[in-house]
Amino acid sequence: MAFAGGDIIIFKPYESESITLSYLLNSSVSNKQKYKFGQGHSIVHIYPFHLKKIEIVLPTLPEQKKIAEILFFWDKAIEKQEQLVEKLERRKRAIMQPIMRGKIRLSGFAIKWGDTELGDLLDYIQPTPYLVRDTLYDNKYPVPVLTAGKTFVLGYTNEIDGVFVDLPVIIFDDFTTASKFVNFPFKAKSSAMKLLKAKKNVNIKFVYEAMQQIKYAIGGHERHWISKFSYITIPLPGIEEQNKIAEIISCIDTEIDLAREILGAFRSQKNCLMQKLLTGKTRVKL
Structure with missing residues (x-):
């Protein structure tokens, strides 16, 4: 038994495979139609009568079941890789927390640690000269546009002037305090970003890792x-x-980056396969 909130629409298929239908409703073809239904409204709501109008290519029931099996296999592979990434990230935290606090010392080092303000370790640069002008991004373009938030890479631009190349650097969101370590050329999206550079005799990678362990309460x-x-x-x-x-x-x-790359490859391969299977461009053998 499960309960659904007021904004959840529940569909019960007549004579179709429900898993395949869920993939179809989340395919690019269906999403384009859903976007059109939501246009022109300040608060977007998609209603049952909208979804009933979505046109899809529906194969025979045996083929639907086979497609569901194939895509479900990819979902399980993606889920397993996500769990591996989470496991590696947890392991990193377990290893690094006592080291970063000086509770576990590396062999050959005995000098006492001191407490130092971040402002004494990092200089900040305003992002104004490096802001992207046009937000019409394309993956074919060469220069990544970054944010310090979870998305990180917003897209790619063909603007080759004003690219930040003084690397490595920490990008810092001045409002959310989110940060990312960057070691490749980029342009910035937001004027709220600070570009943080290490001062003399400071390892920026070490400082970045220390910043990730700071518990900071954001106010207004x-x-x-x-x-x-x-x-x-x-x-x-x-x-x-x-x-x-x-x-x-x-x-x-x-090691974590490699696991993330594999996860990204799995997601891309599944999306490509979905596009082919759910449009009939590639047919399955029964």
Whole structure:
């Protein structure tokens, strides 16, 4: 038994495979039709009578079941890879937290750590010269446009002037305090982004990792770096120990990045397969 809220529409198929229908309703062909239904409204609502108008290519029931089996297999592979990524991220946190706090010391280092403000470790640069002008992105373009939020890469632009190349750098959202470590050329989307560069004898990778462990309560809609965040202190070892810890972080991140790349490949392959199977361009053998 399950309960559905007022904004949830429940469909019960007549003589069709429900799993295949769910894939069809989330296909690019169906989504284009749903977007049209939502246009012209300040608050978008899709109603049952809208969804009843969606036109789909529906194969025979045996073929529907076969398609559902194939796509469900890909969903399970994606789910398994997502779990692996989460496992690797949890392992990284378990390894790095005591190291980043100086509770576990690396062999060969004994100098006491001190607490240092972030503003004494990082210089900030305003993003104005590096802001993208046109938001008509295309994956064929060469320059990524970044945000410090979860999306990270918003798209790609063909604007080759004003590209930030003084790498590596930390991009910092001045309103949400989200941050990302970047080691490739890019353009920025938001003027609320701060570009943070390491000062002399500071390993930026180490500082970035320390920033990810900061628990910071965001208040109202205000900028945070200059007035508050830059005054937060982190435990800091000498530069040699910073460099060694950063090497460990990079090794762990390489494994996580590879797992994420595989996850992205699985999702792309499934989407490509969906496009072919759900439009009849590729037929399954029964």
